[in-house]
Amino acid sequence: MAPLSVPFALGTFTEPGSPAGEFAGLVADDRVLDLRPALNAVTATVADLLSDWDAALGRLAELAAGPGRWIPAGELRAAPPVRPGQILQSGANYRQHVIDIIMSEKDSYRGRSPEQVRADAQELMDARAASGEPYLFTGLPSALCGARDDIVLPLEGTQHDWELELAVVIGRPARRVPPQAALEHVAGYLICNDITTRDLVYRPDLARIGTDWLRAKNSPTFLPAGPYLVPARFVADPMDLRITLRHNGELRQDASTSDMIFDVAALVSYASHRVPLSPGDLVLTGSPAGNGAHWGEFLQPGDVIESEITSPAVQQTLGTQRNVCVKETTA
Numbered sequence: 001m002a003p004l005s006v007p008f009a010l011g012t013f014t015e016p017g018s019p020a021g022e023f024a025g026l027v028a029d030d031r032v033l034d035l036r037p038a039l040n041a042v043t044a045t046v047a048d049l050l051s052d053w054d055a056a057l058g059r060l061a062e063l064a065a066g067p068g069r070w071i072p073a074g075e076l077r078a079a080p081p082v083r084p085g086q087i088l089q090s091g092a093n094y095r096q097h098v099i100d101i102i103m104s105e106k107d108s109y110r111g112r113s114p115e116q117v118r119a120d121a122q123e124l125m126d127a128r129a130a131s132g133e134p135y136l137f138t139g140l141p142s143a144l145c146g147a148r149d150d151i152v153l154p155l156e157g158t159q160h161d162w163e164l165e166l167a168v169v170i171g172r173p174a175r176r177v178p179p180q181a182a183l184e185h186v187a188g189y190l191i192c193n194d195i196t197t198r199d200l201v202y203r204p205d206l207a208r209i210g211t212d213w214l215r216a217k218n219s220p221t222f223l224p225a226g227p228y229l230v231p232a233r234f235v236a237d238p239m240d241l242r243i244t245l246r247h248n249g250e251l252r253q254d255a256s257t258s259d260m261i262f263d264v265a266a267l268v269s270y271a272s273h274r275v276p277l278s279p280g281d282l283v284l285t286g287s288p289a290g291n292g293a294h295w296g297e298f299l300q301p302g303d304v305i306e307s308e309i310t311s312p313a314v315q316q317t318l319g320t321q322r323n324v325c326v327k328e329t330t331a
Contacts, residue, residue, distance in 0.1 A: 008064040009228035009319070010046050013076040022079055024049065026063055027228055031070040038063050046082050046229065050279035053171040053187050057231065078227035080144040081190055082169060086281040087139035088271045089194060093286025094259050095125045100289050125261060134262045134270045140218045147191070147227035147321040153299060154219045154328050157197035160299040163287035164245040164253050164307050166238065167192040168264055169229055174277040182268040185277065188231040189238060191309050191318050192284055195222040198293055227319040236311055238264045243288055246306045252295060255288030301327040
């Protein structure tokens with residue numbers, strides 16, 4: 001394998017005005033190389049590359065350091081980098097986020113002071129991290145959209161909320177892998193914003209059933225992804241990344257992945273014990289504190305969300321998202 005001396009990422013793009021459709025692109029220095037001619041293929045997809053990820057890394061490293069028709073990234077539309085067969089999403093996985101939720105449930109205080117409620121919540125998080133297990137549920141690939149696409153706010157519900165997350169892209173088949181081997185099955189990472197309609201989470205007609213994630217989370221465009229898949233070897237430490245989200249210019253989420261209750265390895269291992277994982281599958285790792293429910297604000301038509309995940313240690317970014325919210329229209 002060629003040395004990976006030039007950092008690169010992968011994406012799926014379309015070129016405005018071109019009839020050629022989507023193509024896998026190699027991203028380096030804010031430029032994109034169409035991989036179809038580079039790989040002598042009529043079609044080239046990120047899924048093709050993930051199917052033999054170890055071999056693909058070597059070839060991509062050679063292309064990143066070589067010549068070719070490089071297109072400025074700003075001239076292309078970034079589609080979701082991958083089209084996963086499965087999306088597994090982690091809930092209640094950030095310590096401060098869960099504590100904030102517990103603190104907001106005033107009817108559960110039962111005579112305890114806010115200080116005692118907080119102390120009890122912190123103790124609960126410690127116990128969960130020590131002996132509990134992750135909470136995962138499934139999402140739909142049809143909810144995916146690009147990093148700069150509009151988010152369409154559906155007619156159903158009013159409390160549309162943001163939840164910026166680090167997403168893990170599987171690169172090797174995984175079934176019942178232990179945590180200490182889980183990262184060997186990770187191809188890379190990307191940004192996802194898991195939009196949720198809060199007032200549709202619970203069903204008043206089926207109170208004992210619990211949450212209804214289909215109607216609350218899976219509307220079309222409710223999962224902006226990308227713009228890029230950054231290979232794992234270019235992410236120094238997935239547990240030392242900074243997650244930031246701005247809503248109409250106001251900083252709303254600003255946290256470290258180190259606040260996860262269950263780390264990336266634990267989540268991938270747990271998921272692989274429940275279902276077989278295949279290359280291209282996504283495992284979302286949960287969202288930190290600072291969503292709209294915390295601030296008492298929800299998304300409205302015309303709102304702008306700007307998101308980024310960075311590595312402070314090496315001044316590295318997984319890319320940025322900018323999504324404008326629009327109202328669904330009835331055709």
